[in-house]
Amino acid sequence: MFSLVRSMWLIFLHMFHKRETFQYPEQKAPLPARWRGRIALTRDPDGGERCVGCYLCAAACPVDCISLQATEDDSGRRYPEFFRINFSRCIFCGFCEEACPTYAIQLLPDFEMAEYNRQNLVYEKEDLLINSEGKYPGYNYYNVAGMAIRGKDKGDAQQEEPPVDIKSLIP
C-alpha cells in the first residue's frame, strides 16, 4: 500500500522535472563527440587525403561493407582509387575506425542518413571525404612513417636519422 502511494508520488514529481524528450526533428539531441555515426574520410593538416588504402578497415568490417582499391600518386603518396561504403549494411560498430592506422576513417556524431531508396545508401569516396581533420587534429601519417614521399625524404620523418651513407666506415 505504502509503495503504491510512493510510486504515484514519485511519478507526480516528474511532472516538474526537466524533460528528456527532444522534439526531433525540430529540436536536435546533443550527441557526444565519440558517438558512432556517419563514417567520413578525413584529411591531413596539410589537406591531403589521410587514407593510404591499407585495407585494414575493410578487413575489420564484420559485415564486409567497405571496399576500396589502393593506388599511388606521382608524389609517392598512397590513396584509395575508389572507396565505397555500403551503409545499408553498415552496423556502425566503429571497428573500421579502430583498425585505421592513419586516423583517416572516423565515425562522426551524425545519424541522419535515412534514404527512401536503398541504392542511395552506397557512399563513394566523394561522399565520404570531408574537409577536416576530424577528431585527431595535427596528425600526419607520413610524418611518422618511414616511407619517402615528395617533400618528405628519407630521414625527414619524426625520430629518424638522416639516410645512411653506405660508403662510410665510421661507426
Add this chain to the structure above:
Amino acid sequence: MPIIHIDNKPYEVKEGKNLLEACLSLGLNLPYFCWHPALGAVGACRQCAVKVFKDEEDKKGRIIMSCMEPVKDQLRLSVDDTDARNFREHVIGWLMTNHPHDCAVCDEGGSCHLQDMTVMTGHSYRDYHFTKRTYNNQYLGPFLNHEMNRCIQCYRCVRFYKDFAGGKDLDVFAAHNHVYFGRQEEGTLESEFSGNLAEICPTGVFTDKTLKQHYTRKWDLTSAASVCQGCGLGCNILAGERYGAVRQITNRFNGAVNGYFLCDRGRYGYEFVNSGQRIKTPMVHHGPADKANGIPVLQHVHQRMKPGKTIGIGSPRASLESNAVLKELVGEENFYLGVSSADHDLVSLSLKILEQGPVRSASLQEAAAADVVLILGEDVTNTAPMLALSVRQAVRRIPVEDVINHIHMPAWQDAAVREAVQDSKGPLYILNVQETKLDELAKGAYHTAPDNIARIGFGVSHLLSSKMPEVKGMSEQGKAIAEEIAGVLKAAKNPLIIAGYGGGSEAIIKAAANVSWALRDLGIDAMLTYTVPECNSVGLEMLGGHRLDSAVDRALNNEVDTAIILENDLYRRLNQHRAEKFFGKVKDVILLDHLYNPTAEKATIILPAGTFAESDGTLVNNEGRAQRFFQVFAPDSAVQESWRWLLQIADINGHATLSGLQHLDDVVSHIAHAYKKFEGIDKLAPHADFRIAGQKVPREPHRFSGRTAMQANVNVSEPRPPQDPDTALSFTMEGYRGEPPSSMIPFFWAPGWNSVQSVNKFQVETGGPLHDGNPGKRLIEPHANGQTPFYTEVPEPFLPLKEHLLLVPLYHIFGSEELSVHTPGIAERIPAPYIMLHSEDAKRLQVTAGYLLHFTDNGHQYTLPVIINDTLQEGVAGIPVGLPGMQISEAPQLIKV
C-alpha cells in the same frame, strides 16, 4: 630414429635435421627468419632460440639457436621456457628498433613473416625511444620494389640471389649496423629469378612491383591452384584475383616440380589476363548478303561447319581438354596440331624417345639431384629457366656430398658448407651454339653449330658403348671433348642429359637419347630431360594429330571451307606468306582465343576463350606430368573455357559422343577412357562432388573483405555468388577451413602464419612433400625392358657455305613467349630484333654491329640489325625466336645473304 624431448614430451624426429626443422616439422610454432628450407641455416637472426638441457636433472639449461643445433638422440629442449621466450621477444624488439612505422603502406602487410613472428613472440610494446636508422632505396627494375628501411638483416636475399640462383648484381654493402642489401648502383636486377626475392624476404624490403600497380592484400585475393603457362616445365603457381583482374602470381610449392621458386617470366607474365587486348564478347563477321543477324553465335558456328570441309587446329597453349574436345568434334582426320613443323618434329621425337626408351625423364627436383649434367644445344636459362636453377643445384651436389662425408658437416649448415666447398663444382658440360649464362659453372663449355654438337654427342655415346655408331672425321678438339665427357659420365651415378627444342635440331635430341641409353646400358641410372616450347606441347603431341603444313596444303587444294582454330596465332606457327595463303583460301575461320592477334584479324567468328585464370583444365609438362589447373575467378563477360564452347558447338551439331558432356569431370573422364595414354587424369584432383565435412573448399580466405560493397555501385542488392559446377572449390569465403587436398590448395595460410612461410604447415616435414603427396601424375614412364633403338644416322659435320648463313634459333626468357610479353615490365626487357654474327662473318659481309643486314628467304626480303658474338661458330647466325616484330618463324634454316 632419434627421440628428442621437447618440453618434457618425447618426439620421434628424423636424423640429420636441425632442431628448428625438427620443431617445425612437428607442427610447433617456433619463430625464425634467416633459415629457409631451401637455403639452409646460418644462424644470422638469433630468432629461433630454444633452451637445451643437459639431462633430466638439469633445470638451468642454456639458450641456443635451434637452427644451428643438430638433432641428437635423447636431447632435451624447451621451446616454451620463459628465458627462451623472453630472449626471442627481445630479439624481435631489437630488430624492430629501426623498422619504419609503415605497415599500412607496405605491400608485404598481411603476408609478412616479420608481422607473424612479432605476434608469435608477443613483442607488442616498443621501449626504444631513440631515433631510427634510414636508408635510401634503389630502382631495381620493373619487377621489384626496394624499401631498405624495413630490412632486418637476415641475409636471406643475398643467400638466395647470389648463392642459390647465381646472381651477380645483388650484394650486401657497408658495415656494422649500416649493412645495405642492394646493387652496386641502381639498375635492373639481372637474374631471371629475381622475383623470388619478394617471397624470400621475410619483410617488405623486396616487394612485387606488378602487384603494386593494382595493390591488393593477400586476404582479399580470390586464389586458386594453377600451373604456369610460361614454358614447358609446368611450375605450380597460385594466381590471385580481385575485382575481375589477376593481381599476383605466387609460388605454389610442389616438391617434385618447382619447389619454393619461380622464374620471373612465370611470376610476372600473367598480365595478359588483364590486357586491353582481351576478347570479351563473341563476334561474328557478317557478309552484306548475310541476313542471319540476331541469331545466337553458336547457330552461326553450326551453319558454317560443313561436314568433311571443316578442320580443327589445336594449340600447345590450350588445355588438354580443349584440344581433345576439338579433335573429337572435327574428327581425327581433320585435326591438325597448331605448331610449327620444326617444333612438331622436335617435340614428337622427344616424346617418342621418352615413351619408348628405357631412360626416365627427370623432374625438376630430380634434375637438381643429378651428379653430372650434360647440356646439349640448349640455353636452359632462356628456354626452361627453372631447369637452369635445378642445374645450379646439381652442380653443387658432389662438392657438398664431399663436405658431408669428409668433414662431417650436415647439409643444412649452409655457411660452413659453402666455406668448405669454396668454388669447387660438380661436372657440368655444355655444348651450345653460343655462350650461355650457365657456362660459368661448367667444367667444359663448347660452342659450335648444332650438327657438330650432335656429332660430339654421338661421339660420347660411342665411347660409352661400342654398340653406338662411330663418328667419322671428328676434329681433334671434338674427340678430346667427347672423351672428357664420356670419362666423367662413366664415373657418374645418376647423370642428367638435357636437350630439347632450343637447339632446333633433331640430331641433337637423338644424340642425347643415345648418350642416356648408352649410360643405361652400362647400368648407370641416367636421366633425360627434354625441354619443350609451351605449357602443353607434350599433351598436344600425346593427343596426336596431323601436321599443320598438311592443313595448309589441304586448304590450298580448296578442300577446307571452315577452320576452327583453338587458342592459336598461326602467324607464329607458319611463315607469314604461307599463313596469308592459308587464310586466303579458307572461307570461314572460327577462332577461340583470349587476345586479339593477327589470326583474329582473319577470323569470321571469334569466341572469347578463357585464359588459365578463367578456365579449368589439364596440362602435361616436359616430364610427362599431367597437372590440373583451376579457374581463379568467374568472368563477368561471355568468356568461358574453350572446351565448354566446343562442347556447346558439339551439342548444337548433335555430335554423337560429345553431346551430353557438360562439366569438367565429364570431359576429363571421357578423355581418360578414350585414350589409354591419359589414363588417370581424371584422378588428378578431387571431383566436383568432393566435400570435406559437407563443404566445398573456399577460394577466398576467411578475412576476405568487401563482399557487400564490391558490387554495390552497380546494385545494392548483392547478386548470388558465382557457382562452380566443375570443381570442388567455391568462389566465396564459405567452406571448409582446414587443409584441402594438395592438388587444390588455393592459398597457403595457417593460424599465426599469414605469409608464404605457412607452407611449412602443409608439408610432411619442412622442405618435404605436401601432406597427401605432390600433385600431378606422370603419364610417361620409361620402357624398362624395351629394346633400345639406338640412333645410327650421324649428321655430317657443319661446314660454312659461301654466301650462306645457317640461321639458328636463340631464345629469350623475356620475349620469346607469346603471352608473357603483354606484361609491361616484361615488354621493357625484351631485346630488339637482331641477327647475331661471328665477327669474321661480319667482316666477310662487310657489316659491323648495329648495321642492317638484308637477306632473302624463300624469295622474301628480311632486314635485321647485326650483333657480333664471337662465341658463335663461323657460318652460323643466330636469330631471336618469337620476339614481337620478328617475322621469321623457321629456324634452323640455311639462308642466302
